[in-house]
Amino acid sequence: DAKTTQPPSMDCAEGRAANLPCNHSTISGNEYVYWYRQIHSQGPQYIIHGLKNNETNEMASLIITEDRKSSTLILPHATLRDTAVYYCITTGANNLFFGTGTRLTVIP
Amino acid sequence: EAGVVQSPRYKIIEKKQPVAFWCNPISGHNTLYWYLQNLGQGPELLIRYENEEAVDDSQLPKDRFSAERLKGVDSTLKIQPAELGDSAVYLCASSITGAVGETQYFGPGTRLLVL
Numbered sequence: 281d282a283k284t285t286q287p288p289s290m291d292c293a294e295g296r297a298a299n300l301p302c303n304h305s306t307i308s309g310n311e312y313v314y315w316y317r318q319i320h321s322q323g324p325q326y327i328i329h330g331l332k333n334n335e336t337n338e339m340a341s342l343i344i345t346e347d348r349k350s351s352t353l354i355l356p357h358a359t360l361r362d363t364a365v366y367y368c369i370t371t372g373a374n375n376l377f378f379g380t381g382t383r384l385t386v387i388p
Numbered sequence: 389e390a391g392v393v394q395s396p397r398y399k400i401i402e403k404k405q406p407v408a409f410w411c412n413p414i415s416g417h418n419t420l421y422w423y424l425q426n427l428g429q430g431p432e433l434l435i436r437y438e439n440e441e442a443v444d445d446s447q448l449p450k451d452r453f454s455a456e457r458l459k460g461v462d463s464t465l466k467i468q469p470a471e472l473g474d475s476a477v478y479l480c481a482s483s484i485t486g487a488v489g490e491t492q493y494f495g496p497g498t499r500l501l502v503l
Contacts, residue, residue: 312489323392323479323494324431331489367430374419374486375444378430 284368289383292362298355300382302368305349311372313344315353317364324367324378327353358386390414392495394480400501406468409498413461413482420457421492422448422465423479431479437463438486470502 285303292298304313314329328335328342330351335342341354355362367381393412401407413420419438423431434453436444439460448455452471457463467474477497483490 321496323481323496324492325494326491329489329491365430372488374483374488374490375433375436376431376492378432380428380430 284370284379286366286368286379286382288380289385291385291387292355292358294360294386294388295357298353298358298362298384298386300353300355300366300368300384301350302352303350304368304370307348307370308372311370313342313348313351314367314369314371314376315340315342316367316369316376316378317362318367318381319361319364327366358384360386360388362386392480392482392493394478394495394498396498397496398499398501400503401470402503403472404469406466407470407500408467409465409478409480409500411463411465411480411495413463413480414493417482417484417493418460419483419486420463421481421483422455422463423481423494425477425479425497427476434465436486467500470500472502475500475502 315327316324318324330342344351363386365381365383367378421436422434425431435448437457455465479497481492481494483492
């Protein structure tokens with residue numbers, strides 16, 4: 281499975297869009313890009329995933345570059361409840377390999 | 389729909405004692421995962437079950453850790469004897485079939501402290 285690189289921490293103002301980057305330059309053609317988040321003292325929560333195309337759901341949007349070497353998770357209107365650690369994961373198997381993620385802090 | 393249930397939520401034991409964690413996956417989910425999460429790190433897979441069969445236990449320290457999933461539903465993870473370094477959060481997750489691209493649903497975890 282390809283490894284991912286994420287900034288260790290980011291801040292975002294409440295109500296603004298949060299853009300979380302992820303580099304996965306060694307991703308293989310059959311590997312998906314997943315995003316999970318983990319709010320303090322809870323288990324990880326699925327956000328979104330994609331293979332090649334950009335994806336959007338009720339929680340977020342996922343933008344994958346054309347060469348698939350990087351992606352961005354977008355939370356369109358961040359709230360205080362979005363404060364969490366966000367994990368970017370790439371895998372072509374049914375196992376998830378979490379890194380250390382990005383700690384997003386939404387500031388009032 | 390009920391989520392993944394884990395118990396206990398917290399456990400404090402002395403080293404060399406045994407401990408067990410229980411997980412009830414989402415109804416109808418055939419695949420069950422146990423993860424270990426150390427402080428400040430992301431979860432790491434310990435074992436994956438498809439129904440009652442352990443299909444990936446390569447990361448499970450088999451000298452002291454054991455797991456079972458009788459009847460392909462509930463699962464128990466056991467540590468015997470526990471060591472100080474086992475202090476961590478133990479997470480259980482489930483998915484419908486375990487296929488690639490399928491969402492995993494996590495429970496709240498059991499926080500273990502070994503003294």
